[in-house]
Amino acid sequence: MLIEVYFFYLIFLEFFCLFFPNMTIMEEKHYYQVLALVFAVKEINKDPNLLPNTTLGFNIIDTHISDVRTLESSLMLLSGQRLAVPNYQCEKQGKSLAVIAGPYSELSVKITTMLELYKFPQITCGPFDPILSDKVHFPSVYQLAPKDSKLALGMVQLLVHFNWTWVGLLITDNARGETFLWDNREEMARKGVCLTFMLKIPPNENYSLFPHSEVMGILHATSANVIIFYGSDNVVFDWEFEKEDYLSYNKVCITTSQWDFSMRPNTLLVESFSKSLIFSSQRKEIPTFIPFMRAIKPAKYPEDIFLKTFWSLFFPCPLNEKQWKEEDCSINTSLEMLPLRNFDMSMSSRSYNIYNAVYAVAWALQQILFNNNAGDQVSMDQKRIPMANYDIINFVNFHNGTEVLVKMGEFKSHVPFGEDFSNHENVTMWNEFYIKTLHSVCSESCGPGYRKSPCEGQAICCFDCIPCPVGEISNQTDMDQCIKCPEDEYSNKERTRCLHKMVKFLAYEEPLGMTLTYTALTFFLLTVMITGVFVKHQDTPIVKANNRTLSFLLLLSLSQCFLSSLLFIGKPTSTTCLLQQTIFGITFTMAISSILAKTITVVLAFKATRPGSRSRKWVGSRAPISIILNCCLIQVILCGIWLLVSPPFPDADSHSEPEHIILKCNEGSLIAFYFVLGYMGLLALGSFTVAFLARNLPDTFDEAKFITFSMLVFCSVWVSFLPTYQSTKGKIMVAVEVFSILSSSAGLLSCIFIPKCYVILLRPQWNTQEWVNHKSYARGKHHSKICFGI
Numbered sequence: 001m002l003i004e005v006y007f008f009y010l011i012f013l014e015f016f017c018l019f020f021p022n023m024t025i026m027e028e029k030h031y032y033q034v035l036a037l038v039f040a041v042k043e044i045n046k047d048p049n050l051l052p053n054t055t056l057g058f059n060i061i062d063t064h065i066s067d068v069r070t071l072e073s074s075l076m077l078l079s080g081q082r083l084a085v086p087n088y089q090c091e092k093q094g095k096s097l098a099v100i101a102g103p104y105s106e107l108s109v110k111i112t113t114m115l116e117l118y119k120f121p122q123i124t125c126g127p128f129d130p131i132l133s134d135k136v137h138f139p140s141v142y143q144l145a146p147k148d149s150k151l152a153l154g155m156v157q158l159l160v161h162f163n164w165t166w167v168g169l170l171i172t173d174n175a176r177g178e179t180f181l182w183d184n185r186e187e188m189a190r191k192g193v194c195l196t197f198m199l200k201i202p203p204n205e206n207y208s209l210f211p212h213s214e215v216m217g218i219l220h221a222t223s224a225n226v227i228i229f230y231g232s233d234n235v236v237f238d239w240e241f242e243k244e245d246y247l248s249y250n251k252v253c254i255t256t257s258q259w260d261f262s263m264r265p266n267t268l269l270v271e272s273f274s275k276s277l278i279f280s281s282q283r284k285e286i287p288t289f290i291p292f293m294r295a296i297k298p299a300k301y302p303e304d305i306f307l308k309t310f311w312s313l314f315f316p317c318p319l320n321e322k323q324w325k326e327e328d329c330s331i332n333t334s335l336e337m338l339p340l341r342n343f344d345m346s347m348s349s350r351s352y353n354i355y356n357a358v359y360a361v362a363w364a365l366q367q368i369l370f371n372n373n374a375g376d377q378v379s380m381d382q383k384r385i386p387m388a389n390y391d392i393i394n395f396v397n398f399h400n401g402t403e404v405l406v407k408m409g410e411f412k413s414h415v416p417f418g419e420d421f422s423n424h425e426n427v428t429m430w431n432e433f434y435i436k437t438l439h440s441v442c443s444e445s446c447g448p449g450y451r452k453s454p455c456e457g458q459a460i461c462c463f464d465c466i467p468c469p470v471g472e473i474s475n476q477t478d479m480d481q482c483i484k485c486p487e488d489e490y491s492n493k494e495r496t497r498c499l500h501k502m503v504k505f506l507a508y509e510e511p512l513g514m515t516l517t518y519t520a521l522t523f524f525l526l527t528v529m530i531t532g533v534f535v536k537h538q539d540t541p542i543v544k545a546n547n548r549t550l551s552f553l554l555l556l557s558l559s560q561c562f563l564s565s566l567l568f569i570g571k572p573t574s575t576t577c578l579l580q581q582t583i584f585g586i587t588f589t590m591a592i593s594s595i596l597a598k599t600i601t602v603v604l605a606f607k608a609t610r611p612g613s614r615s616r617k618w619v620g621s622r623a624p625i626s627i628i629l630n631c632c633l634i635q636v637i638l639c640g641i642w643l644l645v646s647p648p649f650p651d652a653d654s655h656s657e658p659e660h661i662i663l664k665c666n667e668g669s670l671i672a673f674y675f676v677l678g679y680m681g682l683l684a685l686g687s688f689t690v691a692f693l694a695r696n697l698p699d700t701f702d703e704a705k706f707i708t709f710s711m712l713v714f715c716s717v718w719v720s721f722l723p724t725y726q727s728t729k730g731k732i733m734v735a736v737e738v739f740s741i742l743s744s745s746a747g748l749l750s751c752i753f754i755p756k757c758y759v760i761l762l763r764p765q766w767n768t769q770e771w772v773n774h775k776s777y778a779r780g781k782h783h784s785k786i787c788f789g790i
Helices: 021-046 066-077 105-116 151-161 175-191 206-211 212-221 232-241 267-272 289-297 304-316 349-364 511-536 550-570 572-608 613-617 622-645 670-691 704-727 729-764 769-782
Strands: 004-010 054-062 096-100 122-124 141-143 166-172 196-201 227-228 250-255 276-282 367-372 377-379 390-397 403-411 421-422 450-452 463-467 489-491 498-499 501-506 650-653 661-667
Touching: 021 054, 021 304, 021 349, 054 066, 054 349, 066 105, 096 105, 096 349, 105 122, 105 661, 122 212, 122 349, 151 175, 151 227, 151 250, 151 390, 151 403, 151 421, 166 175, 166 212, 166 403, 175 227, 175 572, 196 212, 276 349, 276 403, 349 377, 498 613, 511 729, 550 572, 550 622, 550 729, 572 622, 572 650, 572 661, 572 704, 572 729, 661 670, 661 729, 670 704, 704 729
Parallel strands: 004 054, 004 096, 096 122, 122 141, 166 196, 166 227, 227 250, 250 276, 501 661
Antiparallel strands: 276 390, 367 377, 390 403, 403 421, 450 463, 489 498, 650 661
16 A cells, blocks of 8 residues: 655745846745755655655745744644644645754744644754754754854864964854854964954844845955854845945855855855855765756656746746747756856755755654665764764856865864864865965964064954064964073074074183283283392382382282282183182282381381381381281181182173173172272272372372372272173173273382382482482471371
């Protein structure tokens, strides 16, 4: 016995060709789904093993874009006649098995209350909607489309792959659009992608009230070159009626197959979307579908009232049936002849869902898990619906009018992150004149050597590029922070890589070290020569004047001062660091205390000439030596404490010069270092004060005046040394200290001993006792009374 089983297909299937010719193609894509429905039914009825002794039939009911008309259609399918009669079943032939709802989940929501009263099963072929998975409110609704909760992740990975960080977003104003928005925002925030604008488009019946011109103005004026579309497909087709200049924008559109880009309103819109990337659910090809589509002609299906209308839209056929000439219209025409913008011979993802929905109705009589003829597993168990995998399709419109859909990559939601996205760069073609990948960024990328600096009050994708500071690099694009080079490396001029620093110190071989070394040795030899002159003429009045022993001690200490400067030159070691400041402090203290002793000797010698003066007992060699020993002892104690508490040590200075590591001696304790300098400064100040007060005392060889001038030079050098030492870095700091040692020592040597050498070598007649006595007698006449306040 042959049993006829019917199901209903609810779809908005209305043509406007008689009244609005420009809008005819607007809903022809729904008829394309009807053809997939017919194909599935014919394939099932031909299969003797699937439904033996059973014929599957269908009724198509137009739902219209209206809630009222949709509810009316649901009553019609329940009552079984054109006039909706609640609670009556007027259909006598055939048995209605199920309802296949059209491409919108909103349709299932609207009719489910009515159908649920009769426990009428409903299969939705639209995109997966989490709302319909609620079995409390939708117990008889079954979804076949795979879940698209990973779609936002796939789209963001595509954006990141092409470095598109500045995008716009259009979504439908419903629950699915909100879910996609939040998923997208969360993923974009993690990947550093920003939205320049976000527009919500009302779905279905409220769409006509939306300000389209305002939306098109935003799309035309935005700086983003990439726009994401998600939701209902009404928006795309309504752009046909907007101004032409809005449609000729040069932007990339990323969307899903739900927008049905294979059906184009006109050539102008095709040009506008010639750089579209479509996320289409992966599916296997059905080999018999294209031959079925190729064979479709009005003559083969004369009962199909829509096919003639559909044929008249693309082929030169009259709409009036009286004028229809079959031999002129259908014999030499085929759907295969239509361009891609009008008709796609391959099965779309939406048609594939309808194909599976029809098979689900057939298999529901036996089981809820089955394989369709393409080999894909289909499940009506909502808990076993898998995550969707997507082919990324590039819609290409060539200049010669050829249109193709090219698979440029894929996104697999079930594989680990990093392996889920793949791209075929060699097949990505925006069009034949635009090969270079389009840029869509708020700010151009910061190249190596720069870092991103966020612009205040703007999105994180808007930033300025700031060069990395000295000592830091960035070796990648769009780095948030520069990388600090290690201590032993420095950044190159471009701030793109770190280079090893050269070790540097005040070496004997370099010009500065060589100059200071020769200068120190020269003054040392000069000191030795002066000492030799003094030894040779030690019995002359000028050498014997003002304590000959003190002169030899001063020459000895000055020679050691010149040699101590050599400890600062060369590679620092533990030994040289310990000796540098110690030898320098003690030898200079010895020199200054010798000068102080000489000055005090001049004063004591003058006071001792007064009758009854008690200063005579201090005149002699023991008092000056005691002064020198006591002064040096204090400095030795200070240096000893320094060495015990925090001794100097070799150190590496990697900050003073960016490209070098300066080897130097670290003072260990700056307080001890300045105590040593301060003590020498105190002695120098005392010597200068005493010499200055004694400058007018009668003296044959003007010893006090020369000492005063020498201490003035000494103090000037070391007063200028302190700020200079603090303001210099690296080996220049060492050179400043060496220069101060040499210049101050040379000042003492020159001011005190050069005049005496002049007299000894060039004016020997002045270096006799007779000349001394004569000069003393002459001075006595002018200084009959001298007061000295010491």
